[in-house]
Amino acid sequence: MSAQLPDATPTNWVDRHAPAALQPWLKLGRFDRPAGIWLLMLPGWQGAALAGAMEGLFPDLMLLAKIFVGAALMRAAGCAFNDIVDRDIDAKVARTALRPVASGQISVKQALAFIALCSLVSLGILLTMPPLAIWLGVASLALVAAYPFMKRITWWPQAWLGLTFNWGGVLAFAAATGTMSWAAILLYAGGVFWTLGYDTIYAIQDLEDDALVGVKSSTRRLGTAVQKGVLAFYVAAFALALAAAWVGGLGPLFLPLAALYGMHLSRQAARVDTTNGPLALALFKSNSFAGLLLFFALVAGMWKGPVASF
Template sequence: MANGKPLVGDMPVGGWIDRLAPAQMRPYLKLMRLDRPIGTWLLLLPGLWSITLAGTAGTWPDLWLMALFCVGAVVMRGAGCTVNDIADRDFDGRVARTAGRPIPSGDVSVRQAVLFLCLQLLTGLLILVQLNGTAIALGAGSLLLVGAYPFMKRVTYWPQVWLGLTFNWGALLGWVAVTGELSLPAVLMYVGGLFWTLGYDTIYAHQDKEDDVLIGVKSSALALGGRTVPFLFVVYGLAAALFVLAAWQAGVGWAFWPLAAAACLHLLWQAVDVDIDDGADCLAKFKSNRVFGWLFLAAAIGGRLTAGIPA
């Protein structure tokens, strides 16, 4: 069960896609993981943080730019899932949790998936060209990371590093979209996001460790084993420190600090409470990172609005 809905493998059944979408569209929407939005949130939030912190002191973030990033995150997360499922179709067909996905189940052919990927990338390009020239070039560069990610687990026990480099690109892109250039706060957020991803995706990978051993792919969960919890304290601590340092460098006001403290406490709770041998708990902790992201976004907005205002 997921949010009260039955599952076929890792796919919800009876959700909004099955109830509302035309039958011919359902496999493609599921290929994009539109019924499981946590990945979209984790891709989107660093960009929203960056747009907010790069804005003018005392003002709200650029809502049009945020809207573009929201649509872009949905499309590009879907494209990344499509690339991943094309590359992993043979692995997925051998694992009970993923055998029901659209490609290994036969609902979408590889040719159809490739054509759908091209459509998603074209849509992403149409969104990207709304930004300034430097942001367009930077955004295009992320495709190299997206394309290579599905193959990392074949060659390294640390594919989560590559995922961190990919999923936090928005921290760089958001800043450049606002200012036209890279600055230290954006770099600090990007590196912080890498450590954040190392934490949450290692938790996620513990769901699949038995299947990963059987099919011969690698993950940080297998590399760390019982050392995962101390690792989480380190990477989440580094992530929190770098995020806070980025915000301080961006000149946030007093409202940032209490909300940022609440966000950091959420990461601490994950590290203290996670049960790496309970797949359901690992999934719940992984999904809870959107709460961290929302809290930090609220902190960034509050900090930008109160910049220069005495407490």
Template sequence: MSTSASETRVADAPAQNWVDRWAPAPLRPYARLARLDRPIGTWLLLLPCWWSIALAADGLPDFRLLILFVIGAVVMRGAGCTFNDIVDRDFDGRVERTRSRPIPSGAVSVKQAWAFLVLQCLVGLAVLLALSPLAILLGVSSLAIVAAYPFMKRITYWPQFVLGLAFNWGALMGYAAATDRLALAPVLLYLGSIAWTIGYDTIYAHQDKDDDALIGVKSTALRFGAATHRWMWMFYGVMAITLVAVGISARLGPIYYVGIALAVAHLIWQIRSLDIDDSGRCLKLFRSNRDFGFIVFAAIALARLFT
């Protein structure tokens, strides 16, 4: 790889992120390929795992599981992004926001990306084998959805739905890892989180809608268009209703509902603040879903601790 390519900062990475500032130069392209310079995706993958671990707790959530899922989320989000970039390398080179990614920019070759993908998957496997038998089974069963996702934007305007299926699998796995069983509450959490993902990733997809339309890539942003706000009320509304149902099913106390009221207020703020033609605003609102996730986690954890 050329020195200039290896030093290229990805367009939508935060300015002065830790990869650009501190990572050794030879490792920067791989860190960018794994999206370590843009941790929001890792948070959005991790938080449903933490929700269900807290939901399964009798008091404080299992700290060992919280840490294992941090490691798993980092490497598996990185592996998913690496695979996605291998598959989408031709599309990415034709989109303004993504042409600076490591593969289309030439910082990482396709062969190097495959080797890096294998390494990340091996670390993820080590984490998976430290979990309960049911969690291992669930983890293996998610691979088909993860592998299918990068191809969905070619055939359907609903790739965000498939992303929701994959990205929120941790809502099932975290509970299974803690209890080696499933219950209605984590299943409800999983289903509601799919609607949440469709919502926040639609916001994200509005950044690329013009380029996507030109090159033939499909998304809910293109499907909803000017009606996006109405769809957002529906999907975020489903998430809000589901969170209430989770509290009822798991018999969580009043503290939980106070937290969920704050979380729902955050979702309402996102919808009311959304300007689908302002890419900077879309990115800011998309990233704010980490805050929503922390509010939900705090609501569940505090309810379990004090109920």
């Protein structure tokens, strides 16, 4: 049985129930830490919800299912690729030293085979979508491939993660409509700032280790201004979500749930503490709920009522 990783909850299903032989593979794909699946999936669900709401419809349930499976698989593939690239750095950082590749439980060749399998299944899902969505899916590979190297060349790898993790929003919109819209692009931009905020919080856990091994992050770059930076990112995320709903002509029921989304983000920013790693992890994980609030706000926006938009 492989050791439980520090950022996995003690009650995670992999450590409790998965066969010992499968545990390293499931941990390679981060299935013991599902928060990342939610955070990759939710922008796609939001894009599908926006597309439906603009037409006064619920999002397509089959499309939501495809996004869920695709997000789980592509997140697994991306994490495995990241672990291959970062295996030497991971071995020197307390939080990541026990990851399967860094600890030698899974070889680089085995991890590459894992990536290929996840990618092939994801490709099969992608090929069921309209041409524009397929091309957007192919284009996302450049973002995914470049991400592990960003922490070596820029202080803002969290911004690149935002570009990568929220690409599913425009892809899902294209899958639902076969076209693109400024509303979808604004929603995507808002998601980039959302990710920049929550991943800046996440990186608080590694401040000391990142400084020792020379890894760059927005958290290190902001220094004593981390809390102000996160607040600024979240204000931009909220404003752009409002702009997307306005341009998309969503109904007034979007606003109450969107307000809860904004309140959730503001409370996170208010609690940021660069000396408290466990709190940072908890705040990061709470973004699954924040993303769901925005998703349901977009769904509620399908009801236009007596006016065209709020």
